[in-house]
Amino acid sequence: MVRLSINGTLHQLDVPPDMPLLWTLRDVIGLTGTKFGCGMALCGACTVQVDGLPIRSCVTPVSSVAGKEITTIEGIGATPVGQRVQEAWRALNVPQCGYCQSGQIMQAAGLLATNPKPSDQDIDTSMAGNICRCGTYQRIRAAIKAAAKESA
Amino acid sequence: MSQVINVSRRGFLVGLAGAGALILGAQTVPKLLWAKKADNGSPHADETTLHPNLFVGIDTDGTVYIVAHRSEMGTVIRTSLPLVVADELDADWKRVKIEQAIGDARYGDQNTDGSHSVRSFLEVMREAGAAARLMLIRAAAQQWGTPDSECRTDLHTVVHTLTGRHLGYGELASTASRLPVPRKEELSLKPPASWRYIGKGMPSYDLADMVTGKALYGMDARVAGMVYASIEHPPVFGGKVKSYDEKATLKVTGVRQIVPIDPFKPPAAFQPLGGVAVVADNTWAAFQGRKSLNVVWDNGPNESYDSDQYKRALQQTARKPGKIVRNEGDVDSMFVKGGKTFEADYYVPLLAHAPMEPLVALAEFKDGKVTAWAPTQNPQAVQDIVSKELGIPKDHVICHVTLLGGAFGRKSKPDYVAEAAVLSKKVGRPVKVVWTREDDIKFDYYNTVAAMHMKAALDPKGRPTAWLQRSVFPPITSIFDVSAVYGDPGHLQQGWTDVPYAIPNLRVENGPAKAHVRIGWLRSVANIYHGFAVQSFTDELAHRAGRDPVDYLLDLIGPARKLDLTRTSYPNYGASIETYPWETGRLRRVTEMVAEKAGWGKRKLGKGAGLGIAAHRSFLTYVATVVEVEVNGQGEVRIPRVDTVLDAGLIVNPEATRAQFEGAAVFGASIVRSGEITAKHGVIQQSNFNDYPVARINEAPYQTNVHIAESSAPPAGVGEPGVPPFVAAFTNAIFAATGKRLRELPLSRTTLGAS
Numbered sequence: 001m002v003r004l005s006i007n008g009t010l011h012q013l014d015v016p017p018d019m020p021l022l023w024t025l026r027d028v029i030g031l032t033g034t035k036f037g038c039g040m041a042l043c044g045a046c047t048v049q050v051d052g053l054p055i056r057s058c059v060t061p062v063s064s065v066a067g068k069e070i071t072t073i074e075g076i077g078a079t080p081v082g083q084r085v086q087e088a089w090r091a092l093n094v095p096q097c098g099y100c101q102s103g104q105i106m107q108a109a110g111l112l113a114t115n116p117k118p119s120d121q122d123i124d125t126s127m128a129g130n131i132c133r134c135g136t137y138q139r140i141r142a143a144i145k146a147a148a149k150e151s152a
Numbered sequence: 153m154s155q156v157i158n159v160s161r162r163g164f165l166v167g168l169a170g171a172g173a174l175i176l177g178a179q180t181v182p183k184l185l186w187a188k189k190a191d192n193g194s195p196h197a198d199e200t201t202l203h204p205n206l207f208v209g210i211d212t213d214g215t216v217y218i219v220a221h222r223s224e225m226g227t228v229i230r231t232s233l234p235l236v237v238a239d240e241l242d243a244d245w246k247r248v249k250i251e252q253a254i255g256d257a258r259y260g261d262q263n264t265d266g267s268h269s270v271r272s273f274l275e276v277m278r279e280a281g282a283a284a285r286l287m288l289i290r291a292a293a294q295q296w297g298t299p300d301s302e303c304r305t306d307l308h309t310v311v312h313t314l315t316g317r318h319l320g321y322g323e324l325a326s327t328a329s330r331l332p333v334p335r336k337e338e339l340s341l342k343p344p345a346s347w348r349y350i351g352k353g354m355p356s357y358d359l360a361d362m363v364t365g366k367a368l369y370g371m372d373a374r375v376a377g378m379v380y381a382s383i384e385h386p387p388v389f390g391g392k393v394k395s396y397d398e399k400a401t402l403k404v405t406g407v408r409q410i411v412p413i414d415p416f417k418p419p420a421a422f423q424p425l426g427g428v429a430v431v432a433d434n435t436w437a438a439f440q441g442r443k444s445l446n447v448v449w450d451n452g453p454n455e456s457y458d459s460d461q462y463k464r465a466l467q468q469t470a471r472k473p474g475k476i477v478r479n480e481g482d483v484d485s486m487f488v489k490g491g492k493t494f495e496a497d498y499y500v501p502l503l504a505h506a507p508m509e510p511l512v513a514l515a516e517f518k519d520g521k522v523t524a525w526a527p528t529q530n531p532q533a534v535q536d537i538v539s540k541e542l543g544i545p546k547d548h549v550i551c552h553v554t555l556l557g558g559a560f561g562r563k564s565k566p567d568y569v570a571e572a573a574v575l576s577k578k579v580g581r582p583v584k585v586v587w588t589r590e591d592d593i594k595f596d597y598y599n600t601v602a603a604m605h606m607k608a609a610l611d612p613k614g615r616p617t618a619w620l621q622r623s624v625f626p627p628i629t630s631i632f633d634v635s636a637v638y639g640d641p642g643h644l645q646q647g648w649t650d651v652p653y654a655i656p657n658l659r660v661e662n663g664p665a666k667a668h669v670r671i672g673w674l675r676s677v678a679n680i681y682h683g684f685a686v687q688s689f690t691d692e693l694a695h696r697a698g699r700d701p702v703d704y705l706l707d708l709i710g711p712a713r714k715l716d717l718t719r720t721s722y723p724n725y726g727a728s729i730e731t732y733p734w735e736t737g738r739l740r741r742v743t744e745m746v747a748e749k750a751g752w753g754k755r756k757l758g759k760g761a762g763l764g765i766a767a768h769r770s771f772l773t774y775v776a777t778v779v780e781v782e783v784n785g786q787g788e789v790r791i792p793r794v795d796t797v798l799d800a801g802l803i804v805n806p807e808a809t810r811a812q813f814e815g816a817a818v819f820g821a822s823i824v825r826s827g828e829i830t831a832k833h834g835v836i837q838q839s840n841f842n843d844y845p846v847a848r849i850n851e852a853p854y855q856t857n858v859h860i861a862e863s864s865a866p867p868a869g870v871g872e873p874g875v876p877p878f879v880a881a882f883t884n885a886i887f888a889a890t891g892k893r894l895r896e897l898p899l900s901r902t903t904l905g906a907s
Binding site: 016020031033039040043073086090093097100123127129130133135138140 | 355364372846
């Protein structure tokens with residue numbers, strides 16, 4: 001049995017300890033907002049936060065996050081930073097297909113939580129692990145800056 | 153505060169959770185997708201009180217349902233076409249609910265491909281809205297005992313003009329539903345000046361769901377009792393299973409069974425590739441199970457395919473006379489005259505689609521019928537292939553279309569949906585097939601590899617007096633006809649037979665090439681390699697002539713005129729050449745505009761910086777793009793700025809259009825920087841984003857300025873046309889910055905020194 005705290009809710013699950021958190025969220029619990037993109041931590045679509053820090057859930061064994069606070073796209077709106085990021089994403093029409101945006105938002109919210117006024121270089125460094133094949137990067141950058149401004 | 157409840161007994165969890173799972177959670181399981189409609193699959197719009205046509209339904213509470221019959225993969229078409237209906241209906245967008253159509257030939261073409269949704273359906277949508285509006289007006293007039301002519305609509309309301317009396321659409325729905333549906337001739341469409349939404353646009357209907365994780369993609373589809381499958385495909389195209397090892401795989405926790413899938417019978421078309429499927433309780437277990445299958449393959453004849461050798465063969469073919477597809481004047485006599493000539497060869501490798509959502513489909517075979525949920529660009533093609541594979545009538549296949557997590561053409565080929573249907577029949581349960589990223593990269597329908605040979609005879613000022621261009625590529629038609637080696641008119645037209653230059657002697661040729669992988673269409677298709685060759689060669693000639701590339705390009709385009717393509721086979725993207733003539737004046741205009749917007753020749757650029765230009769018409773849209781690059785001492789390339797001007801005729805949704813061209817620049821950046829699929833012994837060598845990289849935020853253009861040229865022309869495409877001019881403008885800019893000419897893509901194969 002693995003005990004997980006996800007978005008403030010406790011889950012007790014009978015899953016193999018090496019099952020990635022991604023598939024535990026998606027297939028076992030049914031939280032499908034977190035996406036599968038590559039399975040190798042190369043694209044960031046599966047990004048969630050563990051104790052407030054963005055991680056790639058596709059390569060994170062579920063046993064390694066037992067007892068920690070896991071936040072997914074379904075829960076990030078409950079934090080002030082997450083809410084600002086989601087609002088900025090809407091205001092600037094960031095998504096095209098939208099598939100990668102859960103991961104982008106989780107990563108961006110993680111960035112702003114630790115660096116409330118990121119520079120372009122900070123944004124590049126933090127967001128380069130999150131691929132958007134539709135190519136919404138310039139709006140992602142603008143939305144991060146907009147969300148940062150609102151926190152002032 | 154954590155609320156802990158036991159939800160494991162909820163019916164819909166059966167089969168979803170791993171065996172013996174006790175799930176404690178609050179509202180953790182989304183409601184069953186689409187289950188209510190699974191029986192006949194018809195949208196709710198069908199059941200509303202007023203249902204004048206396939207696309208509109210109005211309920212007595214005033215809710216307007218509009219059916220989106222095209223697929224949403226990021227172009228916002230699921231919003232933009234219903235917006236047209238809402239406009240003609242004078243509906244309040246806040247009271248509109250969009251429903252996604254299932255695959256059904258009654259909707260007309262549903263293959264969301266080729267950048268033609270607005271062009272093909274603008275009028276259909278306008279009429280659908282106008283018909284409903286007229287019925288509401290007639291219902292109100294009947295209720296008031298007034299002539300129709302005294303009634304008009306305002307937002308979601310019919311108003312009696314003389315008295316100001318008004319009735320809401322919901323109040324009128326019942327009366328209207330008893331009226332005959334008006335004939336097309338009775339409809340009066342709004343004048344453009346009265347448009348509420350067309351030309352102004354709206355954000356994506358799905359925007360809020362997309363930023364909160366609620367949007368449902370194919371990857372998120374689930375039904376009770378479903379199992380998951382992952383398939384070990386033949387590593388070489390056309391390969392077959394010889395043997396595999398069940399034992400170790402069946403020991404993997406969660407693996408239920410192993411199911412072989414038959415190889416396809418050539419031509420491959422959209423059939424499953426065949427292989428061995430691992431069926432499991434969850435995706436992870438299915439992936440894990442594959443690792444110990446140890447499949448032994450009979451690779452078949454494509455085992456000899458080596459992309460390096462193949463490249464050399466293509467390049468040799470490109471230097472031999474080919475099939476003539478357009479011929480004006482006498483190119484040969486100009487070449488033998490002994491004046492100056494210049495020739496160059498260009499090459500673009502195989503490209504993979506790599507949408508962020510890997511291929512996935514859920515299908516249930518039950519009582520001789522299949523219900524599928526898939527991120528597909530073409531639900532009617534799903535019906536076709538599933539009906540063929542299972543030997544059931546086409547109307548026994550219901551295909552629900554989910555949101556698509558990117559597609560770029562890959563998801564109009566429904567092989568992966570057929571796999572799910574075939575497996576469901578064998579397993580006796582709903583099966584969700586999930587492709588890994590490795591499957592996605594290795595078993596694509598690749599945008600074809602192409603070699604282009606270009607030659608020009610030049611007058612003393614360096615302007616061409618004769619122009620020869622020859623392309624060689626294994627054609628897309630090879631997936632439907634194994635003997636096909638020449639390009640078909642539909643792909644040769646793409647930036648090739650329609651080279652728009654005012655040159656008296658001009659010949660366009662195409663040479664033969666046999667395919668060894670599945671070839672398919674990818675965002676802008678043949679325009680990618682054709683546009684790259686034509687626009688690179690133009691830039692080369694300009695520099696050799698010592699002329700400004702913009703002036704030179706405009707000189708070659710020549711005076712404003714309609715291109716006469718009657719002596720070649722030119723399908724004009726399926727549109728009438730009368731309605732959509734090839735107008736060089738429009739290409740000139742976007743070229744002039746983009747030069748001005750980009751500050752061409754006026755801006756001072758730093759060391760290692762350069763500007764490149766390219767102009768291209770595709771999918772009936774005229775686009776010119778200027779790319780600015782900066783190359784540092786290590787040869788690293790940044791793209792600080794892109795300016796692009798488009799003339800796509802009438803634009804329904806400007807914001808979504810700008811987004812498409814921003815995205816096209818990033819897509820083009822990926823192609824130029826690192827887009828390359830190679831093969832050894834018939835096996836694709838790339839596998840994931842580590843060896844098939846696509847542009848990341850720091851590699852994409854920093855700022856793309858999209859300028860929409862005002863245009864009174866009818867609507868044309870916006871999803872694809874941004875890619876081809878970007879590609880050549882980017883490589884032309886690299887030349888301007890470094891003096892290095894990129895004749896072969898991708899850039900990752902070349903080392904750029906400091907300028």
